[in-house]
Amino acid sequence: MGRPEGRLRLLVDLDGVLYRGTTILQGVAEFFAWAEAAGHSSLLVTNNSLRTQAEVSGNLRRMGLSVEPGGILTSAIxxxxxxxxxxxxxxxxxxxxxxxxxxxxxxxxxxxxxxxxxxxxxxxxxxxxxxxxxxxxxxxxxxxxxxxxxxxxxxxxxxxxxxxxxxxxxxxxxxxxxxxxxxxIGKPETGIFETALAMMPAEGAVVVIGDRLDTDILAGHRLGATTALVLTGVSTRADVDAYPVKPDYLFEDLPELVASWS
Ligand SMILES: [Mg+2]
The missing domain is CATH 3.40.50.1000 (HAD superfamily/HAD-like)
Known part of the structure; x- marks a missing residue:
């Protein structure tokens, strides 16, 4: 498969995609720089309802990643x-x-x-x-x-x-x-993504980027979006072979995604 064409609307999971535990993953800053330079819009979408958008933003800032609270959608919102x-x-x-x-x-x-x-x-x-x-x-x-x-x-x-x-x-x-x-409301149901899209530009192919087949990828599939699984979190290659819903794209990590889609 080639790469998704045109301007994209990226729905990006947090844990297992941008960080693990309290450690930012390799290439995250470069991923956002690539998205911005290419004119793609992005929203960080988390199933976690415990923290406010400002608290999630603060946690990311402590890991070295600057994201405004409005760039984050929690399942609570x-x-x-x-x-x-x-x-x-x-x-x-x-x-x-x-x-x-x-x-x-x-x-x-x-x-x-x-x-x-x-x-x-x-x-x-x-x-x-x-x-x-x-x-x-x-x-x-x-x-x-x-x-x-x-x-x-x-x-x-x-x-x-x-x-x-x-x-x-x-x-x-x-x-x-x-x-x-x-x-x-949260993944693998699509309510959270429908709210996400209402917060984003109206145009552009929707791409879900996540680390879990049974939440991120399944929800993206149900939404009719393009899906990309990164192997930096929960799901493994063996899980992909065993799971009935396959991601459209499979990458080791975000740097591989950026290299492939640039
Ligand atoms: Mg995750």
Whole structure:
């Protein structure tokens, strides 16, 4: 396959593509320089709903990468955008999540009202302060008719010590207890990408760049985008052979992508 033609709209994953842990990967600055020089637009798209755009921007800056908060889309911001289209002014929302989600939904001027008594919507994200009481309240809200929305379906959150529960694990508990399936905004669903495209220029082929077949590449495939997998994160060449959805492009890393597409 050649390279994608014309000006591109690049939807770029963060962890495993731009950095691993707290270390920036090789060639990231050159990737953004190439994109800018070629006239491509880019947006960083993360399933993580814990942090605000400003916090993600600060983390990147500490790694040596300068990205404005508006150049970052979290699943929390995408969930807010989705709710703004679905829920009326003043909708009552019970939200379980980190500062990224709570600020997205309830910052001053928000059209939503936090409500744990009779919520119309239950919104679930990663929550490091999860408790039995919160999960029980979430299950009861859904049984009482609250519509169930999840920022991202990642069941695990990798740490240096091992895997820990992600938002998808809390989602599974609520679904097991209530029998109700959630609406999911983050990858591999396409809601987050639809919000991303609304933040970008209207023209240009859409290219998803990610490190995971079962989130980034699957979501890009569902969106009808061109997909590029880099092998600097989770998925391996063996995974590509075994997975039913194949990326359009496969690169060892971003420098190989830039060399191939320049
Ligand atoms: Mg990733």
């Amino acid at each position: 995408a969930t807010r955008a989705w709710l703004q289209a679905q829920a009326p002014e003043g909708a009552r929302i019970q939200a379980l999540g980190g500062s990224g989600l709570l600020q997205a939904l309830f910052s001053p001027g928000s059209r939503f009202t936090p409500d744990w008594e009779s919520p119309e919507w239950l919104v679930l994200g990663q929550d490091f302060d999860m408790t039995y009481q919160k999960l029980a309240a979430a299950c009861i809200a859904v049984q009482n008719g609250a519509r169930f929305v999840v920022t991202n379906p990642d069941t695990t959150l990798p740490t240096e010590a091992g895997l820990t529960p992600g938002a998808g694990a809390w989602q599974a508990v609520v679904t097991l207890v209530t029998g109700v399936q959630a609406t999911v």
